[in-house]
Amino acid sequence: MSKTRVGVYICHCGVNIKSTVDVTKLTEFASKLPHVSVAKDYIYLCSDPGQELIKNDINEFNLNRIVVAACSPRMHEPTFRKALRSAGINPYCLEIANIREHCSWVHEDIEKATKKAESILAATVAKASLLEPLEEKEVDVIPTALVLGGGIAGIQAALDIADTGFKVYLVEKDPSIGGHMMQLDKTFPTLDCSACILTPKMSDVGNHPNIELLTYSEITNVGGYVGNFKVTIKKKPRYIIEDKCNGCGNCISYCPIEMPDPFNLNLSKTKCLYIPFPQAVPACFVIDPDYCRYTLNRECKQCEPVCKELGAIDLKQKEQFIEVDVGTIIVATGFDTFDPTLKPELGYGLYPNVITGLEFERLSSASGPTTGDVMINGKKPKNVVFIHCVGSRDKTVGNEYCSRVCCMYTAKQAHLIKDKIPDAKVTVFYIDVRAFGKGFEEFYDRVKQEGIIYRRGNVAEVYKRGEKLVVKAEDTLLGQLVEVETDLVVLAVGMVPRADSNTVNNLLKLSQSSDKFLLEAHPKLRPVDTASDGIFLAGCCQGPKDIPDTVAQASAAASKACIPLSQGKVRTEAQVAQVNDLLCRGCGFCVEVCPYDAIELKPTVIAGETVDVASVNEVLCKGCGACVAACLSGAIQQKSFTDEQLLSMIASLGESYE
Amino acid sequence: MKNPYVPEIAKIIDVRDEALGVRPIKTFKVSFQNGHDFNHRPGQCAIIGLLGTGESMISIASSPTKNGYLEFSVMKLGKVTSALHACETGDTISIRGPYGNGFPIDDWKGKNIVTIGGGIGQAPLRPILQYILDNREDYGKLDIIYGARTTNDLCFKEELFELEKRDDVNVHLSIDMKEEGWTRFVGFVPTNLLEVKPPPDNTIAITCGPVVMIKFVIKNLLALGFSDQQIFTTMENRMKCGIGKCGRCNVGHLYVCKDGPVFSYATLKDLPEF
Amino acid sequence: MSEFEPNIVAFLCNWCSYAGADLTGTTRTHYPPTVKVIRVMCTGRVNPLFVLQALRQGADGVLISGCHPGECHYLKGNFLARRRFLLMKNLLEYIGINPSRIRMSWVSASEGKKFADVITEVTEDIKKLGPLKSFKREIL
């Protein structure tokens, strides 16, 4: 250990600091502080000459701790750390005294500001003189990614990573990938056939040598950390052996059980031995155990003999657990549509001719239950009302946010009605129309010109009058109550976080923003990262999005996820917790408060006895320090934020007013 | 009356690394600013410290025959010694002392001397060597038996290598485990002692080192025919006041700081706790 | 004698309140020069014993400020801090320290104005109380 030699550098920041803080006096003050070998001031320390000044002094005065009194450490801490490193001393032997944002910019009185700057500086020097050199560790990265969710976001992300050359596990809970996009008829504003543009991507996934597709699967456990996640995946039994099924479908007719078709949102029936939709990937059947008489009661078994040749049906199949090691994870678990029964005044569930936007998509789709004819009770509706913002921008249901797609998909659906039933009268109730995307406004304009009536107003009630439904609303432009008779009401339901999202969030330790969607690391600058290193977000799990945004975010997440994979190493946080074995009493308080499961109790031999002692996984630790405050014996400390260092600041701040 | 708790201030005039490793050792050469004369005997200790940090009892590693300075070899262990290790030439430290009884070196005139040291335990023996070499004609044969775990832990290496070249001193160095380039003895100090086999006649044996080593050295000395009165050792305990008042360093009724640190085995063996 | 200027020690979490205080600076919003900041990564790091330690060593008041509930960068540090702090605050109040000297706030990175308001309020409150004398450790 060599003697502590602190160099103090005071930045004028042009006049930003100098005009309020007497830098000459401050430099004089600093030079007299304990352990300070040299104190200097300079006009712009962050400039190259400023950094050179520090570097030269480090060599000339053999400095081993540096204090920079300048702007916020949130600005230039990395800059000066680099300078220290290049001068040959440990970059963590730096402490920044924030005399700009916290002093010169917020005070006017020069004397008082200077006094406060002295106080800040003295405390910073006190801490700096106790700093220890720290190391960032490097750990190897397993060059494999895991994508959670097989909707368009997951598909895009998986393809991008696979194309980059890394292996990807794509985990989808349903029997086929495709997600919500597969259920859509057309996409706005271009009116592409949704399935037509999606299915080629799906088959790419199915055929990609780098993608291992795990459908009908869920994750059940996640351990490890960036570069080295260990994920346990449960493969639910589909009772059809995937490798053997060739999708011929001969078995279907032998299955005697019908059930509501989930792909068509229960608007039609399917057999309980089924393929979700013809283009499903994998093109493999599945048996729904909740309906199959064999899985329920060990009866029936009529399907099995049909597939004798391939032997693909296995009604005794059990769930399987697979453990995979991956370096990074992309969460693309998607969304649910808002459940409109939560707004009973709209009559959903009560009247069969009140449907959701997604249900409309199935009705409108050529692959849907009506092969594309929009029919209600066997008749084409003559009057159709669309209602915007169902479950969005609505504090009464706790969703303050805009779902971003409803305006446009309603416009699209209104257009489709006009297309299919040209004489239909279509009314749209809206609050605001948000047509902000590329081609959106143009599309909205086109739809309006097609004769669709847009009425600004809140719908108060939907009720039945004879055969017809009546939509009662307040037209806020006219300021009057209006009633519109209609045959069909389509609710533009918004997006909500998936009902089962908590399970995944807890497994991955992800936090949610106040709207309950997953929280990104930074709303502006790190929109696809999460607070957990190596875990990224794509698509609507992070918040409502349309398809192009989702695809863009998925590609972004994929390229982010590829960074550690291609670097092959990740650097870990240096200011992590460390345990003094001799003081640890093995109570596990630190283990309990750690948000990252970074601490565990490990049997350790202390003075000849084996006792449980806390042990920090430095890769998992993010350096929050919650464990330090929980520890009663002072055994666990956070590097660069030790009790000793913080107490020295406390003492120094007190002394300044003695 | 002189206040025994108030230290003198001295300046570090040289710092030397003795041993590196987990518990590094440095030797500090200090002199008093006002030319104050310390007047110590070999084997005595002083309390050195840093104001604001605290004090630590350290044996004086230089002989009174070396005028104008004192040397202290300090192993980095606790709060004070760690702070001392961060000191450099030009820094000041505080000194109180000298304390303790020291070796009855004048009583040993005309006798053969064997010192048996281990690790940092050579530090209190070093003033004996210096003293005898500075008064060579007063003493008989001088054997230096000294060892450490590794060459890295061997203190005063250069000096001892120099002494090896002299005719009037026999130096027997050892390290515990084999190392490349080490041609001298490999093994523990007590074993080396049996190799050297100093004859007990008219000889005084002084040993210092880890407690376990001392116990085996004494056992082997007795086996070689040394009597209890011919064997001396120095002890250490936690100390604070250095003047036999604060209570903690007692071994039996004797205080290591005041009545020690030098004890003949004849005294020591009757004390409880040894 | 010049007017009593309280000495307030503030523990700010790096991600919200420290950034919020930075924003106060960036927007040049003024507040009294009473508060000195100790940056911690998370309010969860703040050992409540720091509060008394600061008060007895010269501070007239202590402020702990972190992210709003649910917005902690480390997920739950501010919740842990809130519990710990409330108990300490009550304990010190019970010993006879005026609770106005022991404060906690949630200031997000975007609440630069709020930070200035908090400091102004805390400063004013402590000014009314005067210096904290009875609880001072012996000055050497």
Place this chain on the structure above:
Amino acid sequence: MNIQKLKDEAKRAIGRKEVTHLIGYQKGSYGFRISPIFIETKEELDRLTFSPLCSLSLVNYLTIEGKPAQVQSEEEKKSKAKKVAIFVRGCDSRALNQIIAEKGLSRESLYIIGIPCKGVIDLKKIEAQFPNVVDPAEVVEENGKYIITINDQTHEVPKEELIADTCKVCQYPTPLTYNKLLGDKLEGNPANYDDIQKLEEKTPEEKWSFWQNQLDRCIRCYACKNSCPLCYCDGCILDKLTPQWVRRSVDTNENLMFHVTRAFHLAGRCVSCGECERVCPVGIPLMKLNRKMEKDVKELFDFEAGKDPEVKPLLNTFNIEDPDDFVL
């Protein structure tokens, strides 16, 4: 308490091959004093006793250095099926639960003989009323009175006069965990923090003057710390020099830091056994600090220490709905 029953139970306990020794009470060396006893063989059983004089907590002896059943790794806990038998009262059992919750002891290493406790005598009170008693004295509780026998003379004193203050507000007289319970379960008192509330209502100046008067006489003998069943860290942070939270200097302010640290470290952990206050040689009302914490913990977080060894310690958890109104 039927002493014969207690001895029989103790005999059965140490008769178990996995029980290494039993920790109980015996009559002390003089007067009203009680001493702990560590029994390994049946011959010593006869010295066991239990009476309202048994005010000291035996739990300490499970965690103090050199004693068995310290923190062990899971494997060791299993491989060594050794147990220590111990007599516990209600408060002691909560201490055990709390220590088990903190992994300081494993339940498997204990054979707990529970004693429903009607409250114990405050030694300071009885010795003030019967000063200078050297010969062994006997006390039994009957119908709300203590029957005190000194040198064959009996005295009756109303229980209220001698019972320890802590016991007056004891909510858990019956042990919450045990292998064997001696006697019938007892009903606890309702929570009562009137004394604390009274102090809370004073002005800051009055409060500090009260505490200053108490704290300036602390001699920092650490008996409160060492007698506390929940203070069992091997190295207390208050002993450390780097960083030094509390100076070795003994003055009111350092004493304040010491006692506040202790009270805070016991938040949600103190089981109100009253040991600290009982042992304090200068009579500092330490339970007034601990009970303040206990009151707050209960009122603010609905938490009580030592009720269930499975419950996470108070300050390691939180509730999103925790009080927030004090935050700016």
Place this chain on the structure above:
Amino acid sequence: MDSYILQKEKLNNFLDSLKEYEIWAPVQKDATTLFEVIRDFQNISLDLNHQPIISKSAVFPQTEPLFTFDNDAAIKETSPKEEKDTIVFGIRPCDARSFKLLDPVFEGDFPDPYYLTRRNKTALIGIACNEPFPNCFCTSIDGNPFSKEGLDLLFTSLNDSFYIEVITDKGKTIIDKASSHLTQAKAEDTKEKEQLAKASEGKIKRQINLDGIKEKLAAIFEHAIWDKFSSKCIGCGICTYSCPTCYCFDMQDESSARKGRRVRTWDSCMFAEYTLHASGHNPRPTRTERLRNRIYHKFKFNIDNFGVPSCVGCGRCIALCPVNVDLIEILSTIKEAE
């Protein structure tokens, strides 16, 4: 020397005439009696029924700044020389005697200026123990409830008056200053006092014959009794901090960024930290070695070094021990140990 009578109602007048001194006297704080510097004599609680906390700190304070220093290593000695002369009023004979046992420790080759200066400046006015406490055993250890050893004046509480015996010149000086409130003691007063003394001695219930204790201890260093007694010990410092003859201390630097001081504070051999080496080695690692050292120090080593045991038989360590570690019981067990 002379004897006087002071009417109890004139006690405050007596003390008033000693204003030039700093007077320490017992005061009642809740249930505890302890010695404090008295500003208002009304607060004095010369309560003969409660044993006060020791008055040792009047001469050997628990916290004593030795010197101060600053960043430039300039040392400034603190000295009690400047302090006022002190009277400890109401000290018990055993406690006064304890200073006689402490003196040689602080004298010797390295005289301790803090203790000795203060000791010199302090006069001890004792109050005889008419009613010994249950654990008093001063008579077993060369003491007596009316002992004058170490005292300058001895007060004995008679019915309405104090019987004052002048023991030293220091005592005489005090008497001279307050003589106006005193009358010469009469023969019957002396007789009454002597009767009280005799009665008091008879009331001491606990006794132990300490003959040969040193030799006995020499023989039983390794013995099962040490484990037996220490197993109860919780390792607190009550026994040592309440002991009038214990003197162990610690020295610590306390500093701020600019200045600091070295203080000495009482320490206790019952704390593990006391002997813990920086290396982690502890020559007295468990309660067993520590308790044994305390007994040895008091009843063997002190006799080896100063000819007398380091104990005055006040019984405080017994009365205050939270877990009934009983010195008399230990000593009797030692005597009987094989």
